Every structure is written in structure tokens, then in C-alpha cells.
């Protein structure tokens with residue numbers, strides 16, 4: 001496909017002396033690549049894989065703080081440190097105000113430097129497009145947009161005052177956001193198609209209205225009291241089995257206006273529809289240039305929190321079907337999990353085969369929740385927030401100060417075999433806390449039950465650590481790799497499979513490299529509770545190879 005250069009200049013690439021060279025290079029540029037040629041998702045129920053360079057890639061991710069990617073120098077300071085901490089993919093903001101500082105003048109130099117530094121460090125990137133909205137508000141929009149409320153109107157609070165939230169009802173704002181995002185994706189294609197350092201892109205961040213459940217501008221009032229679009233009604237009728245329980249039980253498919261169809265949920269669903277429409281069109285514009293996987297993330301409601309306290313209309317489970325109807329260009333919806341019930345949210349976002357990727361999670365719980373995410377929820381990527389604030393890792397000794405680095409070091413050793421094991425159902429994971437509702441948790445795999453409890457001291461039996469976690473990956477009949485920390489694990493024969501008596505044949509502590517197992521210690525005696533318990537040590541993350549035996553009941 002020949003590029004339309006008249007359009008390119010009309011859209012405002014800054015004219016530079018080297019522009020002729022760029023034009024000539026551009027003439028040889030390939031047409032929009034097909035998704036199969038670039039990072040893409042290979043979907044399967046419950047175990048979607050991200051394919052990079054033709055192979056499944058496991059994202060051991062970390063998201064940067066919000067003000068950590070605004071200069072080139074920050075790339076040089078931060079990325080080498082993260083690479084040493086076993087992170088393989090960094091989620092970094094790309095601010096609209098940074099790439100389009102004056103309307104129509106685009107500057108990708110800082111982003112390019114980050115991409116180049118990531119390549120030097122053998123890291124991948126996931127870009128977070130902080131465009132019209134970031135955590136509901138519009139603080140990353142360029143000042144030329146902020147200063148012009150006629151062209152870029154705000155959502156209006158019930159008292160008539162404008163909020164610092166760009167309206168979802170403005171065509172002008174949609175066009176400007178979509179154009180900037182499209183040019184960002186075009187630039188990525190030109191700059192990164194060959195190396196594919198950038199794997200995916202998040203569009204906007206934790207959108208929704210804060211301060212009310214919906215925009216109260218005169219236009220929003222008019223639309224709210226008008227008909228629900230036919231396309232949405234038809235979609236919901238056809239997919240009613242998938243509606244969130246809160247909607248399924250109260251919606252009236254025969255109604256016309258938003259309040260008549262959605263009753264009490266109408267303000268939030270109306271809001272979700274308009275955000276999703278805007279985001280879907282921005283995503284589509286980007287994909288028309290470079291069709292990387294594109295997703296959105298949600299701020300999750302706290303228990304009993306009202307819409308408007310949390311961003312109303314974001315892509316959280318109540319609104320899943322609204323987003324699916326309005327924004328088919330999105331590849332998946334993602335949760336930012338800061339609440340303690342990590343497992344619950346992960347399960348909600350695995351519903352209806354939504355590919356599971358966790359772009360943000362609590363940093364202090366990351367070293368534990370990661371084992372659940374990859375082992376139990378079979379995610380292709382997990383990424384605690386604020387990783388650039390973790391202590392530096394310059395040596396193995398430093399890893400004791402950075403538990404996430406320890407966890408990722410173990411998961412990295414499994415990364416070559418994890419995706420296939422996930423897909424074949426040969427992984428399990430769990431996480432336990434001092435305040436968990438039950439002191440033990442059991443998973444079943446390969447005919448065995450693995451029952452884990454938090455590790456305790458001997459002989460006092462006090463808890464050695466408040467949190468513990470593990471991943472179990474079956475490598476052969478009766479053989480398992482177990483990675484994790486601070487657990488005592490007993491095994492028994494699964495009574496629903498063969499029953500009988502089970503025991504531990506051997507346990508070794510070690511590592512994997514180039515597909516081979518290297519034994520550091522053969523464990524027994526006190527390190528195995530005299531052969532009765534597999535012990536994952538506290539304050540360290542270890543990988544064990546365990547062989548079990550079962551004497552079958554006849």
C-alpha cells in the first residue's frame with residue numbers, strides 16, 4: 001500500500017531536514033502488517049498466549065510510576081535496574097502531552113530513546129496511552145486542549161460545574177485523541193516493526209466519571225433521557241446470558257430510554273457506553289496503522305463503593321458486555337488489582353474467555369500473587385505497579401531485598417515450559433496469608449493432592465512469614481517443579497482419582513537452565529520434616545524438583 005504523504009503532512013509531522021530521506025524510506029515501507037506477523041494473541045479457553053516472534057512469550061512485567069517515563073535520562077537510569085531484577089517487560093506511560101506538545105506537531109524522540117534502551121537491556125515494553133483520561137481525569141491531555149473548553153468540553157457535575165474530565169460526547173476530542181493515537185501507532189510500526197520491542201498497548205487508563213455517576217451536561221441529559229441505541233439493545237438481547245448479574249436481574253429489554261431499560265444501573269451503563277465508544281474508535285484508529293493487541297484497564301470498586309466514588313463506567317465486570325458491544329477493537333479488558341481478594345478479581349476477568357493480563361497489582365503482594373496468576377489463573381502476564389521504586393539488584397545477595405526479583409527469577413526459569421503446561425492444564429498455584437479464611441489450601445494435580453500451609457518455626461510453631469505462595473508444574477507422571485516461598489506442603493493421593501497411599505520419593509532444590517535441571521541440594525531430614533513435608537523456605541523464593549509415588553488402592 002502506498003502511503004498518502006499529503007495526508008501525513010497535513011496531519012502535522014514536523015518538517016525536518018531529513019524529511020526527504022524519510023519519505024524515500026517510506027516508499028519502501030511495508031503495508032499494514034497482518035496481526036500474525038507481529039505480537040498477537042493465540043486464544044484458548046482459560047489459557048490465551050501472547051505470541052512474540054512465533055513463540056509464546058510470558059510477560060514478567062512491572063509498571064512504572066506515573067512520572068517515571070517523562071525524560072530520556074529516566075530510561076537510562078531505570079531500565080538497566082529493572083532488567084537486573086528479572087523483569088522482562090516494562091509497562092510505561094506515553095503521555096499525549098509529551099508526543100503532541102503543540103497541536104499537529106509530533107515528537108516521539110523520548111519514546112524512541114526508551115525503545116532503544118529497552119532493546120539494549122533485552123526488555124520488551126507495553127505502552128500505556130495516557131490520552132484523554134488517566135484515572136478518570138484528563139491531566140495528561142496537552143495544554144492546548146486543556147485551555148480550549150469550547151473545542152474540548154468537560155463532563156459536568158450535577159451542580160453545573162465542569163469537571164477536569166474531558167467529555168466523551170465531543171467529536172472534536174475523539175478526533176484529536178484518535179489522531180494522536182493513530183500517529184503513535186504509525187510511528188511504532190515504522191520504528192519497531194522489525195524488532196517488535198513493543199508488545200501491546202493499553203488505551204487510556206482507569207476511565208470513568210468521578211464525582212457523579214454520569215456526565216450532567218445538557219447534551220448528556222438529552223441523550224440519557226432518549227433511546228438506548230438499537231445496536232446495543234440487539235447485542236444485549238443476543239448475549240443476555242453473559243450480562244453481569246446486577247444487570248441481568250433488573251434490565252428491561254422492552255424499554256426505550258436508558259432509565260427505562262437499565263433502571264438503577266442506567267447512569268453507570270450510559271457512561272460505560274460512551275467511554276467504550278470513544279475508546280473503541282481510538283483503538284480502531286491505532287490498529288488501522290499497526291494492529292498490536294490493545295486493551296483497557298479498570299479501577300475496581302471496593303466493596304459497597306458507589307459508582308462515582310470509583311470511576312463510573314470503567315471496564316469493570318458490571319460493564320463487560322457494554323464494552324464488548326461498543327468496542328470490538330479491544331482485545332481484552334484488564335483489572336488493576338489493589339484489593340486483598342486478588343483471586344476473586346482474577347477469576348472475574350477470566351470469565352467468558354477474556355484473555356487474562358494483570359497490568360497493575362499491589363507491589364508488596366506481587367511476589368506472592370504472581371504464583372497464583374501464572375499457576376492457577378494461567379495468565380500470560382502480570383505486572384505490579386511502581387516497580388521502579390524497588391531496591392536495586394546488583395548481585396544475588398541484593399535479591400533478598402527485592403522479593404519480586406526472586407519470584408521472577410524462579411518464574412523466568414519456567415518460562416520456556418510454562419505456556420504449554422498452562423494450556424494442557426498441568427499448572428496450579430495458590431497464595432496464603434496469615435489472615436486467610438482457612439489455614440490450608442489444597443490443589444489437585446496429576447493424581448495427587450498438594451496441601452499447603454504457611455511455614456512455621458520448629459519447635460515453637462510460630463509463623464515464619466505472613467504470606468506464602470507456590471506454583472506447581474507437572475513435568476512427567478509423578479514429577480513436579482514447585483516454585484515458591486514460606487509454605488509447608490504435604491502430599492496425598494487424590495481420593496477422587498486413584499486413592500491409595502502417596503509419598504515423597506525425592507526432593508531437590510536447584511534451578512533450570514537451557515531446559516536442563518541443575519541440582520544444588522538434595523533435601524531430606526529436617527529440611528523435609530523427616531520426609532513428610534515439602535518445605536519452601538521463608539524470606540527466599542526457591543525452585544524444587546519433587547518426585548512422588550503412589551501405591552494404588554485396588
Ligand code: DGJ
Nearest residue numbers: 066135205206336360385
Ligand atoms: C492506578 C493507576 O492506574 C496508576 O496509574 C496509579 O495511579 C495507581 N493507581 C496508584 O498509584
